[in-house]
Amino acid sequence: EAGVAQSPRYKIIEKRQSVAFWCNPISGHATLYWYQQILGQGPKLLIQFQNNGVVDDSQLPKDRFSAERLKGVDSTLKIQPAKLEDSAVYLCASSPRGASNTGELFFGEGSRLTVL
Amino acid sequence: SQQGEEDPQALSIQEGENATMNCSYKTSINNLQWYRQNSGRGLVHLILIRSNEREKHSGRLRVTLDTSKKSSSLLITASRAADTASYFCATDGNTPLVFGKGTRLSVIA
Numbered sequence: 584e585a586g587v588a589q590s591p592r593y594k595i596i597e598k599r600q601s602v603a604f605w606c607n608p609i610s611g612h613a614t615l616y617w618y619q620q621i622l623g624q625g626p627k628l629l630i631q632f633q634n635n636g637v638v639d640d641s642q643l644p645k646d647r648f649s650a651e652r653l654k655g656v657d658s659t660l661k662i663q664p665a666k667l668e669d670s671a672v673y674l675c676a677s678s679p680r681g682a683s684n685t686g687e688l689f690f691g692e693g694s695r696l697t698v699l
Numbered sequence: 700s701q702q703g704e705e706d707p708q709a710l711s712i713q714e715g716e717n718a719t720m721n722c723s724y725k726t727s728i729n730n731l732q733w734y735r736q737n738s739g740r741g742l743v744h745l746i747l748i749r750s751n752e753r754e755k756h757s758g759r760l761r762v763t764l765d766t767s768k769k770s771s772s773l774l775i776t777a778s779r780a781a782d783t784a785s786y787f788c789a790t791d792g793n794t795p796l797v798f799g800k801g802t803r804l805s806v807i808a
Contacts, residue, residue, distance in 0.1 A: 587741070616795060625703075625787050625798035626742070639795055674741060685791045687732065690741035 585609065587691035589675050595697045601663035604694045608656070608677030614638075616688065617650055617660050618674040626674055632658065633681060665698045672696070703731075703788040703799030711805040718775040720802040722788030723768075729791045731764055733773050736785045736801070745773075745786075780808045 588607040596602050608615050614633050618626035629648065631639040635655040643650065647666070652658040662669055672695045676688040706721045722731070730749045734742040748755045748764045748771065755762045761774040775782055785801040 618798075623800075625800045628795050628797070631795050676742075685730075685796055687744040687747060688742075688796060690743070692741045695739075 587675055587677055587689055589673075589691035589694050591694055592692065593695050593697075595699065596665055597699050598667055599664040601661065602665055602696060603662075604660045604673050604675075604696075606658045606660070606675030606691060608658070608675070609679075609689055612677035612679050612689070613655075613681060614678040615652055615658050616676040616678075617658070618676065620672045620674055620693070622671070629660070629673075662696075665696075667698050670696055670698045703790055703797065705786070705788055705799045705802045707802060708800070709803045709805070711807065712778055714778060714780055714806055714808050716778055718778050718782070718804055718806070720773045720786050720804070722771045722773070722799055724771075724788075724790045724799075725769065726790075726792055728766075729793075731762075731771050732789045732791065732796065733760075733762060733771075734787045734789060734798075736787065738784070742787065775804075778804075778806045780806050782806045 590605050616631050617629040620626045629643045630650045632652040635652050650660045672693040674693045676690045678688050680686045703722045703724045732747045733745040736742045746757050746762050748762050759776045764771045783806045785803050787798045787801045789796040789798045
């Protein structure tokens with residue numbers, strides 16, 4: 584069974600530029616998460632989808648971050664414009680369970696963003 | 700805000716020794732999970748313990764949960780160099796999984 588795929592693995596941009604990250608969850612997993620992990624810290628939830636609907640985006644900085652999961656499979660996370668403090672690893676995770684019954688999450692390898 | 704708080708922040712032991720990491724949390728939970736993260740990689744699920752369980756084993760891992768103290772511990776027995784990683788607890792209440800800051804474990808061969 585293929586795992587959660589993310590791309591790109593690394594991205595370096597200058598502040599005020601834009602960037603997009605892509606995630607392909609495990610086939611059949613209904614719930615998809617984007618987490619931000621700043622160096623030395625634990626992952627922080629940005630947004631949770633169940634199928635193509637948003638369940639929780641309370642911690643997503645909506646003035647610069649956006650995410651979508653249009654067909655309930657792949658997802659894209661965009662940052663525009665980027666700030667220095669957005670330098671982090673962006674982790675995508677998926678779960679076969681519904682949003683209200685978390686269980687084990689399956690993580691991708693992450694996309695490391697450096698903002699100069 | 701982060702729910703779990705792992706202790707210690709960093710731990711260095713010799714191969715063959717046991718490693719114990721602790722996690723404290725603030726609000727009621729449905730379950731608590733432990734994850735491992737190797738440097739530069741994603742998180743890997745280790746074990747899940749439900750709020751009505753007190754202890755759970757998986758291979759060399761032993762997890763305890765004390766809901767009255769809002770705390771959990773992860774014990775890795777007979778550690779190996781390959782166990783070198785960061786370990787995170789994550790709590791599942793009425794919100795998506797909330798992760799702590801992690802314990803960085805170094806196992807020296």
